[in-house]
Amino acid sequence: MAFKKLKLWFDKTLAEDLADKITPIQKDFNKKSFVRLVDKGVSDLELKDRVECIADALETHLTGTYLKKLKTLTRILGPENEEETGMFTNFYWIMPIAKFVEKYGLDHFQLSMTAIAEITKRNTGEYTIRPFIDAYPKEALSIMKIWSKDSNKHLRRLASEGGRPRLPWASKLDRYIKNPKPLLPILNQLKDDKSKYVQKSVANCLNDILKDNPEIGKGLIEKWQLRATKERQWIIRHALRNLIKAGDPWALAMVSNFKK
Numbered sequence: 320m321a322f323k324k325l326k327l328w329f330d331k332t333l334a335e336d337l338a339d340k341i342t343p344i345q346k347d348f349n350k351k352s353f354v355r356l357v358d359k360g361v362s363d364l365e366l367k368d369r370v371e372c373i374a375d376a377l378e379t380h381l382t383g384t385y386l387k388k389l390k391t392l393t394r395i396l397g398p399e400n401e402e403e404t405g406m407f408t409n410f411y412w413i414m415p416i417a418k419f420v421e422k423y424g425l426d427h428f429q430l431s432m433t434a435i436a437e438i439t440k441r442n443t444g445e446y447t448i449r450p451f452i453d454a455y456p457k458e459a460l461s462i463m464k465i466w467s468k469d470s471n472k473h474l475r476r477l478a479s480e481g482g483r484p485r486l487p488w489a490s491k492l493d494r495y496i497k498n499p500k501p502l503l504p505i506l507n508q509l510k511d512d513k514s515k516y517v518q519k520s521v522a523n524c525l526n527d528i529l530k531d532n533p534e535i536g537k538g539l540i541e542k543w544q545l546r547a548t549k550e551r552q553w554i555i556r557h558a559l560r561n562l563i564k565a566g567d568p569w570a571l572a573m574v575s576n577f578k579k
Contacts, residue, residue: 326366328411329373331358336412337373340395345381353380367488371422373415378423385427389434392416399440403472403516406442413442421447428455432462439477446489448481456494460501467508472517478505479520485527499528499535510543511550518550522557529558537569544573552577 334357338350353376360372381388400410417438424431431451435444452459460482467478480486482502484495495502502524509521529536540558543551555573556563562570 325407325411326364326369329366329369329415330361333412333415334358334373334376337377337395337415341381341391344391344394347382349380353377356380370414370418374418374422377415377419385423386430389420389424389427389430392419393434393437396437396441399471400442400473403514410442413438417442417444417447421450425450425454428458432459435477436466436474440471440473443473443480444477445480445483445486448477449486449490449492452482452492453494456501460505464505464508467505472512472514475509475512475514476517476520479509479517479524483520483524483527484531496531499532502528503535503539506539510554511548513550515553518554519557522554525554525558526561529562540573544577547577549578 331354334354335350338348338353342348342350356376356379357373360376361369364372377392378388381391396413396416400406417435420431420434420438424434428451432448435447435451438444438447448459463478463482466474469475469478482492482495482505483489484492484499486492506521506524509517512518512521525536525539528539536558540555544555547555552574556577559567559570559573563574
C-alpha cells in the first residue's frame with residue numbers, strides 16, 4: 320500500500336478489486352453496476368462514510384440471505400495476518416466487509432460474531448463488535464472471554480479492545496463507562512500476555528476505566544503490581560502513563576519498584 324491518505328484507497332479501484340474477488344463465487348455479481356455505484360458515491364466522502372458506502376453497495380449487489388452474503392464475503396478474506404501490524408495497510412480492503420457485518424448483521428448474532436472473529440484475524444473487529452455488545456451484552460461478553468484465552472493474538476486483543484469503554488473513533492460503551500466490572504475477568508486473563516500488541520490493548524482498556532471509575536481501576540492495578548511479571552509491569556506503566564506524567568503520587572508508587 321503506497322503512501323496516500325487512507326480514505327483515498329476506498330475508491331473505484333478498490334470496488335473493482337472487491338468485485339474481482341466476489342465474481343468467481345457469485346457468478347451473477349454485477350461488477351459494472353457495483354463499481355459505478357461506489358465510484359459515484361464516495362467522491363465527496365470522508366473515510367468512515369466511504370467505507371459505509373462500499374458496505375451498502377455490497378448489500379445491494381450480493382444476492383440471497385444474510386447468511387449467503389456473509390459466506391461469500393468470508394470466503395474472500397484470504398490468509399490470516401500473522402503480524403501485529405498491517406491491519407490498515409495490507410488488509411485495509413476488509414474494512415467495508417467489517418462495516419457490512421456491523422450494519423446488516425445485528426439480527427444474526429452467532430453468524431456475525433463468527434465473522435467478526437475471522438475479520439479481526441486480518442483487519443480488526445474492534446468497531447464492528449460494539450453494536451453487538453450493546454444488543455447482546457451477556458452473550459457477547461461470554462464469547463469475548465473465550466477469545467481472551469485463544470492462541471490467536473488478534474482474537475485476544477479483540478477481547479480487550481472491543482470492550483474498551485472509550486475506544487477512539489468509535490461509539491462509547493455506556494454500560495462499561497457506568498460499570499466496567501464485567502470486563503475485569505478478560506483483563507485478568509490477559510494481564511501477562513506475551514504479545515505487546517495485546518499488552519497495549521489491555522493497558523488502554525485499563526486507562527479508559529481509570530478515567531471514569533478510578534477506584535475500580537486502581538483496585539485492579541494494586542492487585543496486579545504485587546509480584547508483577549515484566550509483561551504486567553509494562554501494562555501497568557502504560558495504563559498509568561497520563562498519571563505518571565502528571566506526577567500523581569499513587570501512580571508513581573505503583574511503578575516505583577518496576578525495572579526501567
